[in-house]
Amino acid sequence: MEKPVIILGAKGIAHPALEIFNSNNVVVYGFLDEDEKLHGQEINVVPVLGNPEDDGFLKLIGKKCEAFVAVDDNKYRQFLVKMLNERRKVQPINAIHERAYISTDAVIGHGNFVNANVTVGAAATVGNHCIFNSGAIVDHGSKIGDFVQIGAGSIVNANVTIEEGAFVGSGVVLVSGITIGRNARIGAGSVVISDVKANDTVFGNPAAPIKK
Structure with missing residues (x-):
């Protein structure tokens, strides 16, 4: 550059x-x-x-x-x-740390923040203007929408879909194949084993919706 x-x-x-x-x-x-x-x-x-x-x-x-x-x-x-x-x-432009790993066949958009020790796996797709904090893992085949934030040390397992504007706290585990809806929020340390609806906030192990 x-x-x-x-x-x-x-x-x-x-x-x-x-x-x-x-x-x-x-x-x-x-x-x-x-x-x-x-x-x-x-x-x-x-x-x-x-x-x-x-x-x-x-x-x-x-x-x-x-x-x-x-x-x-x-x-x-x-x-x-x-x-x-x-x-x-x-x-x-993207801000991608020299110690981040992005697979050669992952697709990544514009304006993303990718901190140290982040991994984006094979055939994963990342939209625009996302934030990936230190050590976050996005495994193969996952799809990350625009303006998604993923906390430090979180693990997005294979073939997960995270829709636009969703927030994933630090240390979260998302099991393979689930969908996190638009603007949903996942509390830190949660283990999410099923789909999360748009705009819902979930927390815990296993993660459950927080009553409003």
């Missing part, structure tokens, strides 16, 4: 995203964050330049810089991705 990167967001996964780009010898030009108190500060000597919606910085993206959206909150992440698509006609 020849162009430097501007990271949108300066909290949450922003610092590990910087470390990922450093691990691949990619220059990070700076961060953009809506929190004005962060402006002028530095993260590991890289400055927080200003607001993500500031055209003075946005105009650099696509011509002189690439962009990566380092925001944990899915709604705000979606807003920033849409803004880049519409105002700069660009897709955010």
Whole structure:
């Protein structure tokens, strides 16, 4: 990658995203964050330049810089991705740690955060703008939708489908062949042995819905 990167967001996964780009010898030009108190500060000597919606910085993206959206909150992440698509006609790049393993016949989209020791297995498909925290495993044939978040150390076994916007906490085990519905949430440490409906929250071993 020849162009430097501007990271949108300066909290949450922003610092590990910087470390990922450093691990691949990619220059990070700076961060953009809506929190004005962060402006002028530095993260590991890289400055927080200003607001993500500031055209003075946005105009650099696509011509002189690439962009990566380092925001944990899915709604705000979606807003920033849409803004880049519409105002700069660009897709955010992937941030893939040098110690991650992605199978040669896996398919991975745009704007994904893939931290150290993540494994994406053979014939797995990953959508766009997902977050895979350290040590997560996505086994062969699994299908991961857009804007999915998978916590550190979680195991997505073979041929699992995780639909758009779902959240999988740290240390979760999803058994082979199940489907996690759109915007569902899986509590940390859960063992999920059957399908989870869209928008449901489940927790436990075996995981069961949490009553609202």
